[in-house]
Amino acid sequence: MLASYNLKMPHAVYGGVNAMDNITAIIKAAGAKKVAMFTDPGIEKTGLFALPEAAVKASGVEYYVLDDLKPEPDYMAVQKLIDDFKAQGADLIVACGGGSVMDAAKLASILVTDEYGVKELLDTPGRAKKCVPIVLIPTTAGTGAEVTPNAIVAVPEKQLKVGIVNENMIADYVILDARMIKNLPRKIAAATGVDALAHCIECYTSNKANPLSDTFALHGLDLIINNIIPACDDPEAMDAKNAMQIAAFYGGLAITASGTTGVHALSYPLGGKYHIAHGVSNAILLVPVMKFNEPVCRERFAQCYDRCAHDGSACKTVEEKSAWIISKLGEIVKHLEIPTSLKEFGVPEEDLEGLVQAGMQVTRLLVNNMREITPDDARNIYKQVM
Numbered sequence: 119m120l121a122s123y124n125l126k127m128p129h130a131v132y133g134g135v136n137a138m139d140n141i142t143a144i145i146k147a148a149g150a151k152k153v154a155m156f157t158d159p160g161i162e163k164t165g166l167f168a169l170p171e172a173a174v175k176a177s178g179v180e181y182y183v184l185d186d187l188k189p190e191p192d193y194m195a196v197q198k199l200i201d202d203f204k205a206q207g208a209d210l211i212v213a214c215g216g217g218s219v220m221d222a223a224k225l226a227s228i229l230v231t232d233e234y235g236v237k238e239l240l241d242t243p244g245r246a247k248k249c250v251p252i253v254l255i256p257t258t259a260g261t262g263a264e265v266t267p268n269a270i271v272a273v274p275e276k277q278l279k280v281g282i283v284n285e286n287m288i289a290d291y292v293i294l295d296a297r298m299i300k301n302l303p304r305k306i307a308a309a310t311g312v313d314a315l316a317h318c319i320e321c322y323t324s325n326k327a328n329p330l331s332d333t334f335a336l337h338g339l340d341l342i343i344n345n346i347i348p349a350c351d352d353p354e355a356m357d358a359k360n361a362m363q364i365a366a367f368y369g370g371l372a373i374t375a376s377g378t379t380g381v382h383a384l385s386y387p388l389g390g391k392y393h394i395a396h397g398v399s400n401a402i403l404l405v406p407v408m409k410f411n412e413p414v415c416r417e418r419f420a421q422c423y424d425r426c427a428h429d430g431s432a433c434k435t436v437e438e439k440s441a442w443i444i445s446k447l448g449e450i451v452k453h454l455e456i457p458t459s460l461k462e463f464g465v466p467e468e469d470l471e472g473l474v475q476a477g478m479q480v481t482r483l484l485v486n487n488m489r490e491i492t493p494d495d496a497r498n499i500y501k502q503v504m
């Protein structure tokens with residue numbers, strides 16, 4: 119356990135079915151005169167954006183919409199959006215979307231300056247200060263980006279995704295409105311749900327784990343293991359979807375207090391070079407990395423079993439409990455029909471060395487892995503999924 123730790127959080131979080139109604143009060147409390155709304159075309163197509171837009175409209179404030187953003191954008195695309203934002207100005211940002219939209223908006227909230235941009239923050243993330251307060255409304259469950267100090271962008275020249283971490287990006291207000299995830303398509307619900315699952319189990323088995331992150335990681339894990347399948351399979355399973363929304367938020371809190379490990383580290387090249395969706399690349403690596411970690415994380419996996427196994431299974435030994443958890447992760451990925459091989463994405467065998475080199479650059483997360491991952495270990499793990 120770490121000797122010292124901390125958890126920085128948003129000013130206020132509003133949850134539940136009609137949580138969106140709080141936007142008017144937030145705009146008033148922030149004294150905002152002009153609001154910039156961030157979203158993306160996929161969300162607009164579903165009609166979901168109408169909800170926060172109506173709430174902003176009802177406040178009577180001037181607003182405009184920035185929606186020219188592809189999923190998992192590179193830093194240049196995010197900078198372009200931020201340049202539009204800087205040209206129009208605003209004194210409050212309201213962002214409604216998945217991790218891609220929320221991360222772009224978080225960067226905008228600290229980049230109202232001509233001194234540096236997203237590119238410069240890749241190397242010196244700490245220099246930026248909060249310029250505009252921000253309201254985050256997640257539509258996936260999810261990245262937990264609504265509560266983390268991180269923003270992830272693709273960096274094509276490194277063939278990687280890179281995390282920019284700066285506590286000034288922690289949201290001022292978060293709105294968890296169940297209507298935003300009610301009709302999440304199964305494929306997106308599955309991939310983003312497994313991302314949240316990875317956040318919880320990685321943070322619980324991280325070198326940076328501590329009592330605060332453990333609380334959220336373990337509770338999030340319990341909720342996800344026992345709700346992800348109905349939440350994805352059954353459009354009417356609102357209790358399960360609500361559980362996923364809060365669990366994804368807990369996963370984000372666990373990241374903020376602790377940090378993800380080998381799965382996320384080795385998955386960044388898969389997103390950066392082959393544009394495999396973040397949740398899918400984590401799903402591909404989840405079981406191989408957890409099996410690799412098992413000898414040093416066995417006790418922690420057994421604690422996960424004690425908290426999460428409600429199916430009448432009667433594992434007794436630490437070894438049995440640990441094996442149950444790892445096999446449960448595999449069952450979830452399989453049931454949700456998420457690809458488990460890079461073949462499906464046309465990754466050729468000769469790219470293996472490039473993957474190893476790129477993965478080993480993600481030292482920010484590799485240092486969190488309880489079992490050291492050497493280049494040989496990374497090669498073995500990637501080989502298993504080629």
Ligand SMILES: NC(=O)c1ccc[n+]([C@@H]2O[C@H](COP(=O)([O-])OP(=O)(O)OC[C@H]3O[C@@H](n4cnc5c(N)ncnc54)[C@H](O)[C@@H]3O)[C@@H](O)[C@H]2O)c1
Binds near residue numbers: 158190219271396
């Ligand atoms: N900041 C963080 O702490 C953090 C943590 C994990 C991941 N991430 C980053 O977040 C990004 C991924 O975010 P994501 O997984 O939420 O997906 P996303 O934001 O990339 O969205 C994926 C697709 O789903 C669509 N979509 C989103 N919500 C929908 C809904 N309710 N109904 C229908 N379609 C919907 C979007 O339009 C988009 O086409 C990646 O860049 C990843 O690296 C950030």
Ligand SMILES: [Zn+2]
Binds near residue numbers: 396
């Ligand atoms: Zn993630």
